[in-house]
Amino acid sequence: MDDNMTLECFLSLLDRAEAVMEEDNLFENNIEFEYSVKDKEKEAVVEYSEDISSCHKCQACLDRTIFAEPILNPNPKILFVSPMPEGTTIFSSLSNSYFYKWISAINLTRRDIALTSLIKCPVKSFSKETADICKDHLRSEMINLKPKTMVLLGQDVSSYMLRRSGDMDSVFRKRKFSVNSTPVFCTYSPLDLVNNRALRGPIWEDLQFIASFLELGEKK
DSSP states (O other): OOHHHHHHHHHHHHHHHHHHHTTOGGGSOOGGGOSOTTSHHHHHHHHHHHHHHTOOSSGGGGGOSSOOOOBOOSSOSEEEEESSOSSSSSSOHHHHHHHHHHHHHTTOOGGGEEEEESSOSOOSSOOHHHHHHHHHHHHHHHHHHOOSOEEEESHHHHHHHHTOOSOIIIIITTOOEEETTEEEEEEOOHHHHHHOGGGHHHHHHHHHHHHHHHHHHHHO
16 A cells, blocks of 8 residues: 555544544434435435545645534535635534524525535635635535535635636626526625624625525526
8 A cells, every 4th residue: 555545544534533533423324414315316415425524635634623514405595605614614603693694584494505615624714726626526516416506605715616806896796607507696705794794785685686586596
């Protein structure tokens, strides 16, 4: 066994050991998904989650203490994509509180949505180099989940995914884009709101814009 394969095996074992110690349900039949793994489509989502949680393609995995668990409901009305985990979870408790207020405001529930991050491990700052390594994971999530719509959260992930430069107001907000034939919208991230409460108005406008699109789709 060569050195790279040995390291891969070792890191994978460490991840699984830490998951057990932290009682991480990613390595069990997680009731969060609320379905039987006998369903092949949904079973593939669970298997994918297990694969990505033990990824060691870059140095970022060395600072990962536990995998930031996404919400992987198949066929969601919206797949929300954040830039990266805010720590051991995709959102901090305050960001998470804001996020669920957002989806409630447009009459969605946890079962209606999926939530993931472009960069899968907690990192100090967003970088194109790390996103380039992680982008195949997001592509696999899109293929497996088949979301009806995607919402990109924040400047970094919006710029990267849509390959456009410019600020949120002039380039990304209140516009419909497309990624692999999936309609895509952009707004600020919950962390942006934590750092700047003045964004409440713009975010509300974005949510109404997205909700109008979802309503039109349901009426067709």
